[in-house]
Amino acid sequence: MVQAIMSDLPQSSVQTFQRRIVLFPEALLYLDTNGTITAIDKQILKLFGWDNEKELVGKSFFDLTSDQDRQNVQQSFQKILTDGHITDLQCMAIRKDGTYLRVSVSGSLFTHETEKKIIFVIHDITPHLSELEQVREAERQLSEAQQIAHFGSWGWDIPSNKFHWTDEMYQLFGLTPQSDVNNDSLIAYVLDEDREKVNNFITQSLEEGSSVLDFRVVHPENNTTQWFHARSKTFYDTSHKPLRMVGTVHDITHDKEIDQVKTQFLSMASHQMRGPLTTINWNAEMLLQQQAEGLTQSQSKYIQELYNASKRIVQLTNDLLTVSELELGRMPFKPEKLSLIKIVKRVFEDYTHTIAEKKINLKENYSADLPDIVTDLFLLKTIIHELIANAVNYTPPEGTITINVSVDSSRTNTFLLTVSDTGYGIPKVEQEKIFTKMFRATNAKVKVMGGTGLGLYIVKLILKFSGGEIWFTSEENKGSTFSITLPFEPENMDSAIKIP
Numbered sequence: 001m002v003q004a005i006m007s008d009l010p011q012s013s014v015q016t017f018q019r020r021i022v023l024f025p026e027a028l029l030y031l032d033t034n035g036t037i038t039a040i041d042k043q044i045l046k047l048f049g050w051d052n053e054k055e056l057v058g059k060s061f062f063d064l065t066s067d068q069d070r071q072n073v074q075q076s077f078q079k080i081l082t083d084g085h086i087t088d089l090q091c092m093a094i095r096k097d098g099t100y101l102r103v104s105v106s107g108s109l110f111t112h113e114t115e116k117k118i119i120f121v122i123h124d125i126t127p128h129l130s131e132l133e134q135v136r137e138a139e140r141q142l143s144e145a146q147q148i149a150h151f152g153s154w155g156w157d158i159p160s161n162k163f164h165w166t167d168e169m170y171q172l173f174g175l176t177p178q179s180d181v182n183n184d185s186l187i188a189y190v191l192d193e194d195r196e197k198v199n200n201f202i203t204q205s206l207e208e209g210s211s212v213l214d215f216r217v218v219h220p221e222n223n224t225t226q227w228f229h230a231r232s233k234t235f236y237d238t239s240h241k242p243l244r245m246v247g248t249v250h251d252i253t254h255d256k257e258i259d260q261v262k263t264q265f266l267s268m269a270s271h272q273m274r275g276p277l278t279t280i281n282w283n284a285e286m287l288l289q290q291q292a293e294g295l296t297q298s299q300s301k302y303i304q305e306l307y308n309a310s311k312r313i314v315q316l317t318n319d320l321l322t323v324s325e326l327e328l329g330r331m332p333f334k335p336e337k338l339s340l341i342k343i344v345k346r347v348f349e350d351y352t353h354t355i356a357e358k359k360i361n362l363k364e365n366y367s368a369d370l371p372d373i374v375t376d377l378f379l380l381k382t383i384i385h386e387l388i389a390n391a392v393n394y395t396p397p398e399g400t401i402t403i404n405v406s407v408d409s410s411r412t413n414t415f416l417l418t419v420s421d422t423g424y425g426i427p428k429v430e431q432e433k434i435f436t437k438m439f440r441a442t443n444a445k446v447k448v449m450g451g452t453g454l455g456l457y458i459v460k461l462i463l464k465f466s467g468g469e470i471w472f473t474s475e476e477n478k479g480s481t482f483s484i485t486l487p488f489e490p491e492n493m494d495s496a497i498k499i500p
Helices: 002-007 011-023 042-048 067-083 126-149 167-172 183-188 192-208 253-289 297-328 340-349 352-357 377-393 428-433 442-447 455-466
Strands: 027-031 037-040 085-094 100-112 115-124 151-157 162-165 210-218 225-236 242-251 335-338 361-366 373-376 400-407 414-421 469-475 479-487
Touching (some): 027 042, 037 042, 067 085, 067 115, 100 126, 151 167, 162 167, 167 242, 183 192, 192 242, 225 253, 297 455, 335 340, 335 377, 340 352, 340 400, 377 400, 377 455, 428 469, 455 469, 455 479
Antiparallel strands (some): 027 115, 100 115, 151 162, 151 242, 210 225, 400 414, 414 479, 469 479
């Protein structure tokens, strides 16, 4: 029967159906012009779950379709009668057992023995639909997760300059999905002080392949300031020309507010602890000085341990107070003209005993005729103290520490200071964390007891304010070199440090 039907089809239709049968061998049937089934193949029985041809022949094809799709199927059937064919009509079909399957139907009108007939090729697309539904479900779950976490994602097709934002991105920025978005749209709502950082974030991602940034946005509806954390990744062609950038934006306003409360608490607690700890430290030192006046060796040992412990706690308290004051923008800044070389030598004097005790070889190189630096004395001493303390503490006995102070030849009106040591070095896998708060390298924890993990974090904060920079090179068991730049005179001459 099928061969007879195919012989009456136009050649183009025959070729089409032959391709469909090869690709989708599930089912083939034909009907009269009323939609009644007049013949089927074995695949129809298998697809619809019927036992034999007699059960289907004489039935209306429309009865095999779901109620919700039946009208659409009938309209498409009429289209075959008028236009001669249809392709890829998708509908829900009903099996003998009452279960549903999704099918794609293509049909063509032909004449068989002077009688008009219609042939249908039916393809079961339920498995493909299941995959599509899984993708859609994953997209839905992702969208819900982004809404819960206040997490948006975006894509930028760089050659066409077209952007795609998820729904949560629009909500984060207080925009509607109909809004036209681009880099200017993003920067328009960024706080003025952070716009240059956002531009640098984009530039860095284009040049280096990725970037990370915390920045602030003013919400257009309620005029409130929100903190966002952004990450990006750039993809390139074979010639390293940027093609596409993707990224995420996360609302971290609540996290920042919690950090602010914690910082305020640390500031208050540190202030309250400072006085009693200083008293303990002073009294322990006074007792040690009384050794010649009657202290036993055992008593002297206990008092020395008390003194050392109190010094460590005082240092930790001072570091915590410095961090909290810097982060809150309350650190006083009193600029004055200072000799950078004199300050460096003065700080080294605090470590004269330790350097001699460890037999460390100290090399000092100072360029001649260096100008004065205009900065805050306490902040400058803090920077140099932290760098030298690290070099002294993490260099083993008979090691070498080298300090160089000069004018930076690659920058205008800028000092360059480097501190090198032959110490324990920093493991490569941990180097990216070295400037984070409370971080100490694993080998440092084993070799040296009592560090706070705040020193380099403090240095980076101060330099961030003053317009300086810090970087380093390090190799485990060979040593480290930390380099900083300091402007002759900082651009920000406000009376207090402001760190966004």
